[in-house]
Amino acid sequence: MITPGTGARTRDDVVAAAGRLFAQRGFHGTSMRDIGDELGMLGSSLYSHVDGKNQLLVEVISKGAALFGQVVVDATAAGGSAEEQLRNLVTGHVRVVVGHLDEARTFLNEARFLPPDDRKRIIAMRDDYQSAYRAVIAAGVAEDSFAPDLDPAVTAIFILSVLNAMIRWYRPCGRRSAVEIADQMCAFIANGLHRSDQR
Amino acid sequence: MITPGTGARTRDDVVAAAGRLFAQRGFHGTSMRDIGDELGMLGSSLYSHVDGKNQLLVEVISKGAALFGQVVVDATAAGGSAEEQLRNLVTGHVRVVVGHLDEARTFLNEARFLPPDDRKRIIAMRDDYQSAYRAVIAAGVAEDSFAPDLDPAVTAIFILSVLNAMIRWYRPCGRRSAVEIADQMCAFIANGLHRSDQR
DNA sequence: CCTACCGATCGGTAGG
């Protein structure tokens, strides 16, 4: 929320406000007038900053996709064992959700409403993200760190299920830090209910 | 999809068509005219079957909530060890998603758009669902089947994350049966990446 | 960034 009547906004303010509302009410549940209200201006005034509502969706989601993509780049560059790389991937993912909840939620919930070409681009980025998990799982199996009978594709989906669900339950007022959340997730992912004592 | 022009529809047809479209395009992305098209009639004709669009959302989601609620009743009635009960809960959940994908997706994605009173009721049902998982996890810890340091509340969220994400990746054309999917999920939930060999 | 406005579409109703 922004104090109304404090004058001109930047284009970034408009995109951020759109992200907030798209995350809360969904793309189709948000009108240009709603976004204007959030910024203390009229809906029609937004058109001096952006081309249209679809462009706002593309920008919010592209920002989310870029943040998650950067996590893969950083985690890969850091190197280490498969277990270490997986921990870096998970921690990076949690940090993005904690630090950019609106973009993460819009990215994961509203991508289906993107214009066709953008949707294809974003889905391809999501596939790449999943591939990074498949690769690190396969590496861990090869290193004998993970169980030999793991199916990397299925396991990647299950791990990403735990990570992606965070946009559903995470609240910024929560007391746990990103690292604490990531540690709990890693412990569950590593050992499930038969958790060993590597805390 | 229903062949157009085959005459009168029942109220259940209308609710089912609404569920299909709400699941696909979201509540706010679906118009009454869209639902009419799906049934080969006008949007205005729907009002001889239902009171309005909100009522359709309430009915679709209530149906989904009831299906998931029944899984808890059945799994609890079946008894058995905590591990057996958990397996029954997971299998029941997967069966609901496989058999009623539209209602499950609408239930999990669109509940926030419910009228306030209905939303509270549905959220309470979701909380009860989560409680069933917390209880069976706590029982498993008490029975010494699960690791002693498990946090039932956190673990329930992680398990339900894997289950709920199914509405995102499951496609009816997939080759795996509900039981096969449930088995893979149970294996991951039980042992994570360090999966032991209880397949 | 506002004023003033556009055509299209929305959820919904009256009457048959």
Add this chain to the structure above:
DNA sequence: CCTACCGATCGGTAGG
């Protein structure tokens, strides 16, 4: 279930 329609709201534009 259709015809014919309602007021409200939608995304967006022209001009300043």
